[in-house]
Amino acid sequence: MNKDNSPDNNKTQFYSNINNSQKTQIYSEDKQKNNKTETYEDEKYQCTDKTKEHNLGKGDIVELNKIKYTVIGIISEENSTGEAVIYKIRDQKNKIFALKLYYLFRDLKEEPNPEALKRIKKIKDPNILKLYNFGIRKLKYRNKFCYEICDFAKGGDLLSVTDLKKKYTPEFLKSNVIPEIYKGIKRLHKNQIFHCDLRPENVFYLDEKQTDLIIGDYGSAKTFEETSDKSLRRTSTVKGSDFYLPPEQARGLISPKNDYYSFGMILLHLLYSELFEGEEVYANFNKIIERQFTGHKIINFNDEFNRINTLIEGLTLHDHNARWGEKEVEKWIIGKKIKVLYPNKSNVQPIILKDFTNISTVNDLVDCIKDNDQWYYYLIEDSKVYNQLFIWFSQQYGGQTTGIFKNMIDYYKVNDPEEYVQEAILRYFNPRRPITIDMQTYKFFSEENLNVFVDLFFRQLDDMWKITDIEKIRYYFFQFEFCLRQLQEVSINELNFQITTVLDNISAIIKPKRDFSNFQAVLYPEIDDIKLLDLFYAFNAKRVFKVDNENSCHTIDEVGTYFAENNPMFNNKYIKMEKYKFFSTMNRGDLIKLKYKQTLFKIFESQVTTNIEFCELERQNQSDNFLISYTLEKSLIINNMNINDTSKYELKISKSDLEKLTSKDEMEIGKSQLEKLIKKQMRN
């Protein structure tokens, strides 16, 4: 396996929920509490008086869709995906519910899907958490917050158990977990709903004894129309937790198989919980992904679990066409034997390059692109091989994904040099591929504090901008854009919001000409020096006039001094841009168009000394108008440097005005009078 796909131990934001047992524990604590007295419950909830965003706490009344409920407590300040607070509420008939009250959505598109919720609300099924009511659009709570009211799951979620190993024995999985989750998924799909975010934290125990399983939390649910001939839909707002997310969902593709994949990963988690614990968790996950890609069993299964292993294998196949769905699980439940169809190398026709390189697996392709100097010539320029590439690809991933893959390559192939094509393909297969610029590595995909790294990235570009070819910077920016767009597709909540904000900020400066689809990045082609500088300012609030990587000017006066000391730099291409941007930012547009000396005299206006010398007086064409010529000498001393400018000027004056200025006998103009006149003229 190549370096890029090597296990990455860095924690990503959206993993962070997984190991965080506090959140999931809440349900189980709750369970214990129910056995105790009411006072204990009160004490427990006192730790949080009111939630930050909603300002709600115990005893408050919430009116939702004209029904009044009392808040009994806060079940979790933040639900497992960090998008809402879960409250325990009671209606006037003393019935207890769980209220999921979302944080403020910044984008309407992010809100739960009303159609999906409408359908879920109609479902009465023992395996689907009953949704009593929901509020989105006009029905939002306080016109601001979306909400969902569900049955209160007394037994917490799948992970609310003290010992996963003890609880999730193969027998319990077979008798309870598998059939009930299966029925729940089947029911949702029958109602034309994809859950899209099945995780152990979204499967609950309705009873305190933790036997009755039920699927809940529909924040990410999507609808599909069975009548539509496209069973594979592309959606722009895909969310989901990375562990349980099928590979195609990361590319925005949704089909009934998505939920079955998550089902498989849940079972893997319950049965092989050691993989999901401890420091190795991310490394383990990367290994699973790696093995999936290469068509191997995702882990070394424990033979004891025999049939459940097969189910997990079938459900977690990389290729969604071969992956098990409703039919296979049904058969499995009644005890039938079904084969797991791993991509068979003999089924996939390998691509054979002119130098006899044989490409059968994605790894072969990745290795070839990275290591073979002639890869572009062999693979892309050779039209026959190029066609083969997509036949090979479609045999593994199916037609629709192939279309996207081809459109992506075509786009970069037509418009950009080969390294763009190379980078796009490598990133397509490995979204975690880091960006490396001069030894500095950025792992946007796995950094928790995205904004800090984005800022650092722009700082580095800023440092190299003036000494690096713009084409090279454009290439780095392309990688950055591609990486962020990929991340945007798969990330959820806060991280997704952060990425969207970053991309929106960039789009405001660089206006893209088309939408981002098919992995075709749109911002990088528009990059030029001026837009780059705008970006540097946008992502670095402290940025000022930058002379070089060590020196900056913070005030207009400092810029003036710099110019006085470095006259030739005044016409430097980059310094000119710095000047323009800095003066605009400082609201000194008046300085922008001035020439060198004018700029300095204007900046240090108060320190400029002027000397006016009268030269000549001339009558204009025998009229009553006269022309006074004079010289104006300006001088300025900055840091012991003398800056002088002498210019000749002419001034029109009428005879009568002139007479007021001159002594009667001689036509001589006094200096002070001339100055007055010039100042008056300048005022006019």
Added chain:
Amino acid sequence: MKFNITGFTHKGTEREMNQDRILIQNSIYESGTHNLLNEDYCFCFIADGIGGGPSGEKAAHYILEQINTKLIRSVNYDDDSLNEILNSINIDLFNEGRLNLDYFGSGSTLVGMMINESYFKIINAGDSQLWLFRNNIMTKLTEDQVLNSQQENSPITSYFGGKNQNLKLDFDTILRNIKVNDLLILTSDGLLKSLTIKQIKSILSNTKSLIDKTEFILHKALQSSAEDNVSCIFIEVINES
């Protein structure tokens, strides 16, 4: 930039008549090879007539005639206005078919390219194609509007001559800009039935003049038995001087 434009339309070796028409700059041709060098702009279209009897060629001719008169060369049309103009041509053709037996049941595909100093636009409906030959690579810039692109002779899903809902004009392109030395190739589906992309590419890669290459491609297409009509327009982008 300037443009060398060459093109041909030929009935092929098997068919009795040519239902293809080509429009190069200001003239519509129903046969022969035509060359125009050092042009200031580019206004080229291929219409591949469909339908029985004479109606296919009538439809192809009608569309190009209308485009020739209704689209102004110096205007940078946006997609909406292009849609409006081309849809009105489509409706006229459809109505013509109801009144005039010559046009009854006729239709045509259309692929075209309009380029001037500040503008380039691809127009596509049906399965005629536009290719770009840049840096020794051939890339198809249009998407065939057919039921199943994997299948040969798959039914066309968008064309002129039906009701407006049957016409789905595509102006989308992945191409960001046109560069000097680019070679754009407009072609009806006939050419690619006789020659492979590899064959075309190897002819285009040699150093002969565009006129020679064009002649050679037609010659090769006819030699390898052109079942369908074959039409092609080559647009070479050259330097101002």
